[in-house]
Amino acid sequence: MPDGTGTAAEGERNVGNRNDGTVSLVTGANRGIGLEVCRQLAALGHTVVLTARSAEAASAAAERLGVQAMRLDVTSDGDVARVADEVAKRFGRLDVLVNNAAITYDTWQRATTADLAVVREAAETNLYGPWRLTQALLPLLRASDHARIVNVSSEAGSLTGMGGGTPAYTASKVALNAVTRMFAAELRDAGILVNSVCPGWVATDMGGAGGRPVVEGAASVVWAATLPDDGPTGGFFRDGHPLPW
Numbered sequence: 001m002p003d004g005t006g007t008a009a010e011g012e013r014n015v016g017n018r019n020d021g022t023v024s025l026v027t028g029a030n031r032g033i034g035l036e037v038c039r040q041l042a043a044l045g046h047t048v049v050l051t052a053r054s055a056e057a058a059s060a061a062a063e064r065l066g067v068q069a070m071r072l073d074v075t076s077d078g079d080v081a082r083v084a085d086e087v088a089k090r091f092g093r094l095d096v097l098v099n100n101a102a103i104t105y106d107t108w109q110r111a112t113t114a115d116l117a118v119v120r121e122a123a124e125t126n127l128y129g130p131w132r133l134t135q136a137l138l139p140l141l142r143a144s145d146h147a148r149i150v151n152v153s154s155e156a157g158s159l160t161g162m163g164g165g166t167p168a169y170t171a172s173k174v175a176l177n178a179v180t181r182m183f184a185a186e187l188r189d190a191g192i193l194v195n196s197v198c199p200g201w202v203a204t205d206m207g208g209a210g211g212r213p214v215v216e217g218a219a220s221v222v223w224a225a226t227l228p229d230d231g232p233t234g235g236f237f238r239d240g241h242p243l244p245w
């Protein structure tokens with residue numbers, strides 16, 4: 001994949017064999033929930049840009065689904081700028097952005113003793129990553145008639161029932177929810193719907209064994225990515241139902 005970008009089986013075998021013209025981009029999509037979100041969106045007829053921080057992983061996963069691939073490390077200003085440029089050149093707009101990539105479910109830490117370097121590192125991917133990417137892609141989202149931004153969050157970031165533990169992860173998701181609220185308010189007049197979604201406890205590398213199937217977790221995300229124009233904005237949902245902030 002030259003320069004970290006490229007296409008895999010471009011246009012040759014879209015999963016659903018029908019293209020509804022919607023252009024969707026998903027971060028952290030080489031495995032787990034992101035990969036399955038790409039599969040489900042492609043099955044709905046979206047033109048999907050599957051991104052991953054490894055060019056090889058992006059290409060391999062995109063090849064399997066018959067979607068397009070781009071290398072994107074959400075912590076890299078250079079990657080973000082290149083992807084925005086590439087999406088502009090290929091499509092001239094973006095309809096759906098799914099900020100899915102995340103790290104550091106730090107079950108080994110407590111807030112009272114947490115290593116703040118770990119907290120900062122998590123925020124770089126889980127908070128500043130989606131924030132910088134959404135800013136960079138905003139001109140392309142504004143060019144869409146039906147733009148949707150989905151920030152994949154977690155009920156761990158709900159203040160209402162919050163206890164202790166997983167401090168790096170939890171703080172990053174609380175702040176991501178704040179970003180959802182601010183972007184939703186600032187983009188309401190533009191008709192861009194911005195929501196946080198919890199996929200539930202899902203059996204992925206992050207979630208571990210015992211969680212629900214990845215198909216179900218991804219469907220929770222796809223719901224917010226495919227809202228009608230009169231759908232909600234500035235909300236926090238799981239499986240289409242509101243969660244308390």
Ligand SMILES: NC(=O)c1ccc[n+]([C@@H]2O[C@H](COP(=O)([O-])OP(=O)(O)OC[C@H]3O[C@@H](n4cnc5c(N)ncnc54)[C@H](OP(=O)(O)O)[C@@H]3O)[C@@H](O)[C@H]2O)c1
Pocket residue numbers: 027028029030031032033034052053054057072073074075099100101102103125129152153154155198199200201202203204205206207208211
């Ligand atoms: N699984 C659960 O039970 C659960 C529950 C609530 C919320 N969530 C949320 O759901 C989302 C997906 O979780 P998951 O369970 O699918 O996690 P996962 O299996 O650990 O996958 C995480 C993905 O993020 C990518 N990633 C990490 N850092 C990145 C970066 N800097 N730039 C781009 N991509 C990066 C990883 O890429 P590499 O392969 O290169 O590492 C991987 O593709 C996350 O936002 C998570 O917080 C999950």
